[in-house]
Amino acid sequence: MALSLYNTLTRAKAPFVPVQPPVVGVYLCGPTVYSEAHLGNARGPVVFDVLTRYLRYLGHTVRYVRNITDVGHLESDADTGEDKLEKAARAQRLEPMQVAQHYANRYRAHMAQLGCLPPDIEPQASGHITEQIGMIEEIMANGLAYEVNGSVYFDVPKYDEHHRYGKLSNRSIEDQLAGTRDTLAGQDEKRSPLDFALWKNASPEHIMRWPSPWGNGFPGWHLECSAMSRKYLGAEFDIHGGGLDLMFPHHECEIAQSQGSHSHTDEARVWMHNNMITVGGAKMSKSTGNFITLTNLFVGPTGGLSQGYSPMVVRFFLLQAHYRSPVDVSDDALQAARKGYRKLMNGLRLLAKLEAPAAPAADGAPADTAAGDAELAKLTADLWVGLDDDLNTARSIAALFNLLRKFNALATTPAARAAVSDEAMAAATAAYRALVADVLGLRDEPRANAEELLALTLGFYSEAKADKAYDKVDVIRAALKDQGIVIKDTKAGVEWAYSEE
Ligand SMILES: [Zn+2]
Secondary structure, eight states, rough: OEEEEEEEETTTEOOOOOTTEEEEEEEEOOOOOOOOOHHHHHHHHHHHHHHOOOOHHHTOOOOOEEBOOOOOOSSTTTSOOOBBHHHHHHHHHHHHHHHHHHHHHHHHHHHHTOOOOOOOOOOOOGGGGHHHHHHHHHOOOOOOOOETEEEEEOOHHHHHSSTTTTTTOOOOOHHHHHTTTTTTOOTOOOOOOOOOEEEEEEOOOOOOOOOOOTTEEEEEEHHHHHHHHHHHOOOEEEEEEEEEEIIIIIIIIHHHHHHHSSSSSSSEEEEEOOEEEEETEEEEEETTTOOOHHHHHHOOTTTSSSOOOHHHHHHHHHHOOOTTTTTEOOOHHHHHHHHHHHHHHHHHHHHHHHHOOOOTTOOOOOOHHHHHHHHHHHHHHHHGGHHHHHHHHHHHHHHHHHHHHHHHHHOOOHHHHTTTTHHHHHHHHHHIIIIIIIISSSOOOOOOHHHHHHOOOOOOHHHHHTTTTTHHHHHHHHHHHHHEEEEEEEEEEEEEEEEEO
């Protein structure tokens, strides 16, 4: 079976065919770096991390671009309000770029904890002003944008004469107009309430500003993704990802900009949207205050949760659902995820035992492994069926548990293990390892507390000494020395220190 993906643009699932094989271009809208990332911000990066890992597993050369928005994202989608970054900077008396750097660093660290591989290119909007101005000039040359008082707006009704603004989110321009009847207030520069800013004239107090053919200003938020994806992935690339909440207006505007520029494409061939995280059924979002930051989630208790959950448990929790379904956060759901995650990790620890050659039968006769091999091969092949079907990680995880049940039976019953050939066993364990570690990106988190283990060992050491069991004393001393720890017998009792050798 081949990989099929659901395309929001066509509202259909289709086999994935690269635009320019063997390279596959993937672009994901990254964070606006003005505050701590919350759990809702983590779903997209985790989902698209698995997508890029799987594409690589399938043999594609992936170029994965995830941007950093550090300018132009205003408080309101209607091109009004303060720049989110400038507002945070002003409140904290910092340089806007200091705020951006701080939260970008935090974001990268959190994504690494969650097991997301770093993107191949991580462009920042403020570093691509030239490209954005160039794209505006193309759109103006095509007659689809106009300048008013140093700001430039995309002319949506004009664009809609020959294209379809709303093709991604599947809404007609009439419906959109009806919904925005009263929102032109204070935006009298726009010819239509559907028009959106490509460039905004900077008021005197605005800190982040750049020279342009229209005066000093800054780019509109939607523009950076069109300009930077084209720079690094080409005018038409394979997959554009993002959360469902970005589909409109952000992604709709991206498509309009790309069609309206000299690209004349929908930017990406496949548009993929991950569903939202909810708390008690309501969408988790910064603007409503209904959110749990990753920092707090990892430590807990926080936001109605009784305890913290480790990054790998959170990753597993996010992958337990298909990316197009909503996921509700609760203690119950996270505890179930922790159980599932630990089961999979115990499975990883079982593999070496299973990979040992099967013991020969007592009578020396070769075992008949045809039926055992066929069953194992079926369970193994089943691992990938879910992923191939629109990245259904939920289904692939269920298949992992089915295979794991078989593994446990094989590990505890020598006769059952003998009914499977070493080759079939090796193929199954390799597939399990590849799916869990390489594709789902789940790794073992050391859970034991080293300090506590050391205290426990020193307790055994003291007991052995009191019993004059000097052979045990020597074994413990040697084992700790291997770990770089030396035991010191002092008058006050047993102490330890780092070995200085
Ligand atoms: Zn974007």
